[in-house]
């Protein structure tokens with residue numbers, strides 16, 4: 001296959017991470033301290049907190065966090081532990097109302113301060129309203145309709161997302177129906193999974209009938225610059241000649257998406273724990289990844305379609321038939337990626353420490369990811 | 384729309400030679416009747432009969448005759 005990639009130097013590049021970086025528990029512990037605690041993590045959408053005082057429980061960097069909507073559209077992120085004697089404050093995946101511990105019934109206000117403490121036997125309430133006896137808070141911010149949290153962020157969310165922020169805000173506000181939501185554990189290191197999202201040389205080996213059938217050859221992967229430590233790019237799709245009238249009609253319907261039309265497959269890997277991708281603005285996949293072990297990662301998938309303006313009844317009926325096909329296609333792609341990531345992890349567990357690997361020209365964004373990882377580990381270790 | 388006109392419209396929609404559909408076909412024997420054809424049929428009935436095909440009834444249709452019944456009888460409903 002002739003390679004005419006315009007954006008990559010045609011040279012081999014060093015693979016900066018070795019097998020141990022994907023298998024060593026000490027590396028994961030360092031990543032939790034140096035990367036996961038200091039970076040922002042996508043956790044959910046505004047629509048997940050539609051009701052006042054509603055909350056949902058999520059897990060970030062190994063810690064359970066309660067995300068709650070408080071008065072005036074504000075958000076709070078509380079660590080899921082009661083400051084009295086360590087009971088997990090909530091157990092359900094979501095709920096509504098003031099947070100109250102089920103063990104000795106302390107309840108907490110919007111700022112995490114004890115609001116009611118029964119069985120005080122003469123002890124003043126104020127004695128329990130100290131910082132030490134308050135719920136532990138994390139930072140929580142919105143980008144458009146997306147909610148992010150961080151334990152000790154190095155900078156505000158807007159600065160962290162940089163030029164991607166505006167794009168993500170527009171995209172998130174235009175999301176329509178959520179068409180599929182599921183989660184699973186993947187038997188692979190989180191970096192194996194993310195690196196797999198930033199190169200498509202694997203399309204021909206891993207997705208021969210799905211992705212590879214759609215993209216132009218040679219594959220043009222066009223990186224978006226100045227989004228470090230994140231990675232964003234789009235690919236071009238094959239020109240779709242000879243469309244049947246109904247296919248053209250379906251494309252016309254999707255062309256009225258509220259989310260601005262993007263070309264081909266458009267992708268953002270938000271360092272270190274989320275990806276957002278869309279194929280020709282049809283299915284939007286928001287995925288978050290949290291490491292459970294060096295060789296195990298929890299993945300939560302949410303698939304959406306865009307809001308589409310002025311849908312008639314017949315167009316809705318058409319979409320009702322088209323969207324499940326698109327969803328099934330996306331699921332198949334995701335499953336193909338899961339399998340290859342697990343296979344790579346098995347390979348890593350067999351790899352001698354001196355097996356260095358190499359990055360081909362089409363894998364330059366993998367190199368970029370590795371550089372960001374090295375930078376973040378170094379910066380975290382220094383502080 | 385007469386049955387003959389309806390069959391002609393189906394021929395055109397399925398990109399078949401004129402006169403291919405005669406009204407006696409079972410859908411499973413019509414090779415061109417795939418998921419895209421089902422969607423095209425929804426659009427066709429909307430355009431020609433100004434009615435929205437009921438999805439459950441469409442899923443249950445077994446023959447070209449069933450399709451004609453769907454496209455015409457539903458009009459009264």
Ligand code: FES
Nearest residue numbers: 082084085101104
């Ligand atoms: S542990 Fe929560 S009130 Fe006692």
Ligand SMILES: [Fe+2]
Nearest residue numbers: 196206207337
């Ligand atoms: Fe893939």
